[in-house]
Each structure stands twice: as C-alpha cells, then as structure tokens.
Amino acid sequence: MLYADPKKGPQQNHISPLSPPMSLVSETLAKLAPSMTLAITQRASEMKAAGEDVCNFGGGEPDFDTPEHIKAAAVAALEQGATKYTAAAGLPALREAIAAKLMVDNNLEYSIGEISVNCGAKHSCFNALMAVCSPGDEVIIPAPYWTSYPEMARLAGAVPVIVPTSEETGWKITPELFEEHMSPRTKMIIINSPGNPTGAVYSREELAAIGEVAAGEDIVILSDEIYEKLVYDGTEHVSIASLSDELKNLTVTVNGFSKAYSMTGWRLGYTAANPEIAEAISTVQSHTTSAPTTFAQYGALVAIQGDQGFIDEMREEYDLRRRYTLNRLRQIKNLSVIEPKGAFYFLVNVSSTQLSALNFADKLLSRYKVAVVPGEAFGDAFMPDIETIRISYATSLDILKEGLDRIEDFCRSY
Template sequence: YTPSAGLPELRQAIADKFQADNGLSYKPNQIVVSNGAKHSCYNAILATCERGDEVIIPSPYWVSYPDMVRLAGAEPVIVQTNERNRWKMTAEEFENAMTPRTKMVIMNSPGNPTGSVYSREELEAIVAVAAEEDIYILSDEIYEKLIYDGVEHASIASLSKQAYDLTITVNGFSKSYAMTGWRLGYMGAPEAVAKAVDSIQSHSTSNPCSFAQKGAVAALKGDQQPLSDMHDEFDMRRNYMYDRISKIANITAVKPQGAFYVLVNISQLGLNSQNFADRLLSKANVAVIPGAAFGDDRTIRLSYATSIDVIKKGLDRFQDFCRTL
C-alpha cells in the first residue's frame, strides 16, 4: 500500500503543478489522490454534504453529479442554462436557486457536455454569491488544458482568499494526459476537507493503484510537449466538426471553447434526445449521447475524441440522417 491519500512524491508534484499552472498554493496535506476525478468529486461531496442539504448544479451537467449528490443523501437542485448564455449559469440564476439548505455548487469549466468556459469575471460573480452564505464550490477542472481560441482558464480557488477557503479543486490525468484507464484524479482542498476525504478514502478504497501513481509522477515531471500536440489536434477536429454542424439545417450549436464535445440543439427536429439517438444509431450507425443524460432533452452530444477520418464519416452520415427528418 501507499498512504491512502497518495504517494508523498505525487502529492508534492501535484502541489507544484497547482502552483505553476493555476497560481494555487496547496500544501501536500491539502491534496488527496483518488481513483479518477470521478472518485475525487464523489469523495468531496461525501465529505461535505448530507441528508437535508441541497447542491446546485447548472444543467446541462456532467452525467454523474446529481447521482453522486443523491448517494450522499443530499438533493440536487438543477439550474437550467441556455444557448443564449453559451450554456452558462449566471450569478443571478445561482442566487435565485439558493435556499437556507444550499451546501454546495458544482462548477465544471471547461464543461462536459457544453464545451463552455466561464470567464474570470463570471466566476468572480459566482464566488461573490457563494461567499454570502459560505457555500462550498466544487470546481471540476479536468478539461483545463483543452481550451481554445486563446480563452483563459481561471481556477476558482485562485480568485480570492474567500474563494480559496470555499473551493475544492478537482483535476486528473484522464483528459490532459489521456490516462483514462489508469484511474487517477486528485483534489486540492481546505485542510479540514482534505483530512475528511482522506479518512473516507482510507475506509472505503484505500490508496489509488501504487504503480499508476508512479506513472502520474512521470507524467507531471516529464516532457509536456505531447499535451500541446494533442491540444492542437483536438482544436483542428473541433473546428471541422463545428463548421459541418453549423451548415446543417434545423439544428444549432454554440461553438465550444473547451473540452472535446459539441452540444447540438435538435429541438426543431421534433424528436426527443433518446429517440433521435436511437434512430441515428439504428439507421446511420452513428452513436451520440442523448442530452437527457445531461439534464437537457433538447440536445445531443457529439464527441471529437476520435480520429478525423471517423469524425468525417460520422458527420456525413449524421447530415444525411438529419435530412430525412
């Protein structure tokens, strides 16, 4: 076994990364390494939320957040966003969803499935609302390196002392380093939260895989050029996919600024997201995720985390299918 919160050398390397990339000073005892960022999010929710608490989640959301909240005994409160605001929750919408039971808000920028990136100013406004009632902010920043058009990634915890004290910053190796199966994610958190998470982890899963942790140290300390090559490849695929989608009649999409998805609004086609996805799969052999899974039945999600040849073929079929509706 390693220490349940992770190898000291990995926690130190993560602390160094937070400092260098995000302007965040976390001591190694504020860092817990888990079995994927998914596990980090779940641990963070378990450590802070309980029955009677409410957790605000902007929709469309990453599929697992509401169920993680329910597993902790708390209640998800969904705030519907829209294309006009690039699928982002405003501070006003956040404030309107707050009740005396609100314990946490979950932010995910760059976002899955929306590809949206919150600006520094938008995040500052969210922090101002959270700070009024000492609401925890779970900031899932797993797509931080996949961000385009010169847009800036702002880490919420770096915005102010108040933000730092309320925020649990989650990141991991699955997206930036394409190490999905290695199952390694981590959080930087206020000391008391990190301690509680360490305790939960030590009584549930113990440490994440020891030799995968060694791989993560190598990833953080090694040559970072592959990240930038991968980023450029994703950017090319994003432009291609968005250009093709924007030329298809009766569907709309916001050009994503981050992650590797395009969220397409299909509401003018007269099918709900599950029916659309089922028919597209059976008639055209193209798999997409129905937006209902992300809390928005008007949409489907395309991914460009596959080769450009597959993307081209998939979009040819997608376009032909849309013409038949």
C-alpha cells in the same frame, strides 16, 4: 429502443408473479440511473464487435495512447516492487508534484496535506461530496451537467438542485440564477469549466461573480477542472480558488490525469481543499479504496513532472477536429450549435427536427450507425423547450467526416 428511458426509472425486480414486488437493492440505489454515456459507448462497441460499421461519437475518452515515458515509469515501479499500499491520500512525492503544478499552472498554493490523490476525477468529485454534504443538504448543479453529478450527490444523501441554463448565457449559470435557486440548505455548487457536455469555459469575471454569491453564504464550490488543458482560441482557464483567499477556503478543486495525459484507465484524479475538507476526503478514501493504485501513481508522477509537449500536440489535434466539426454542424439542416471553447464535445440543439433527443439518438444509431449521447443524460428534462445531443470529437478526423456525412443524411429527412 436501444436506450432505456431514464424518465421511466429503474426496473423493479419481481421474484414471481404471486409474490409482492421486492427489491434487494437499497432505496438509494433503486433511485439511481446507471451512467447513460457508458451504456452508449458499450452499445456502440458491441455493435462494432458484431461487425457493424459504427461511428462512435459517444465516448468521453481521449483516443490517444498514454505517452510511452509515463507507461515506462509505471512498469519500472512495478519491477522495483511498488506493489504495496501508499498513504490513503496518495504518494507524498506525487502530492508534492501536484502542489507544484497547482502553483505554476493555477496560481494556487497548497501544502501536500491539502491534496488527496483519488481513483479518477470521478472519484475525487464523489469524495468531495461525501466529505462536505450531510443528508438533506442541497447541491446546486447547472444543467446541462456532467451525467454523474446528480447521482453522486444522491449517493452522498444530498439533494441535487438542477439549474437550467440556456444557449443565451452560453450554457453557463449566472449569479442571478444561482441566487434564485439558493435555499438555507444549499451547501455546495458544482462548477465544471471547461464543461462537459457543453464545452463552455467560464471567464475570470464570470467566476468572480459566482464566487461572490457563494462566499456571501459560505457555500462550498466543487470546481471540476478535469478539462483544464483543453481550451482553444487562446481561451484562458481560471481556477476559481485562485481568485481570493476566501474562495480558496471554500473551494474543492478537482483535476486529474485522464484527459490531459490520456490516462483514463489508470484511474487517477486529485482534490485540493482546505485542511478540514482535505482530511475528511482522506478519511472517506481510507475506508473505501484505501489509496489509489501504487504503480499507477508512479506513472502519474512522471506525467506531471515530465515533458508536457504531448498535451500541446493533443490539443492542436482536438482543435483541428473542433473547427472541422463546427463548420460541418453549422451547415446541417435542423441543427444548431454554439462554439465550444473547451473540452472535446459539442452540445447540439436538435429541437428543429421535432424528434426527442432520445428518439434522435436511437434512430441515428439503429439506422445510420452513429452513436451520440442524448441530452437526457445531461439534464434535458429540466429544459422543457430544448432537445440536445452530445457529439464527442475525441475520435479521428476520418471517422468524424464519415459520421457527420451520415448525420447530414439523417437530418435531411426531418
């Protein structure tokens, strides 16, 4: 098996056959699974480094370089001595630029005191969960979900409540499903639009309906909008916080620089939230990372204030790949897929192959050298009748073509 089976849980540490099993890690961490998507990317990289011809569709990382003017700004900042701590919540100038962006792009009015710059949008989500959830609070997470949400909720002492969705609802939670899974302990719901791994984008009306349920019970909404700029076919991205003052007060909007500006390694994300939550987020951060990296923040400032043309070029390229991949996938035996309108992923239903997703991904990598992420990473276990894999098209058209040829060959035998 190339991939560990998450259903079997983490390995126990044994000191010797005679001593009782003992773990030196905390009970919280013992229950946590490492990120399967990162593990697969690493495995594919190792195979490549060993000279194997691997098509890697596993990664969640843009394949473009960070634009030169952004890199130059960080280098200049370094040379000018921007090497000390910033305020815990980030550079005031950057927070001001983020506030201006939220106003223009998202119709959201925030003061800089309500914005916190964090070490990646992943860190923003984690900070938000830490700031909002008390032990035992429940967090509603629609499945398929981004692999880190349930584990982050657990790290914050909260209980993830997974709500399976289906292809019929376009992999989106409905207000009815939300209500069905609510309890007196529900503190938060996580909405990720455009979504990873499904590429689903919630419409204004869908968000309004979910917002109405949340507002009725004062449930905080963590709105992860990291793929905001990657929407296709004229699809509109809507920030749920912009729908009413009530929803703005309940929402922590998360966004960042990784996907829009191809700045994954810079580790910069941000949150916008009401002053009480914003202060709590800043406090969490002040005791954990102190602040994000200073010269990286200067790069981000130029990213957000500079020429945005790069984003359009990147989106057009992704769209080309998206349409090509959709066309190919629709023609491959035993696979089915719904058209993603955002992000850079396809969630592919492989149930007709009669293979488990884990088995499918395992065989595909070992025999055909194509890395994909099995749905186990996104909550397949909560959808008993369906097996899925995720294909990332953040890779060149040539590699996509080659990898899809191999997937076609592989599927022919099932």
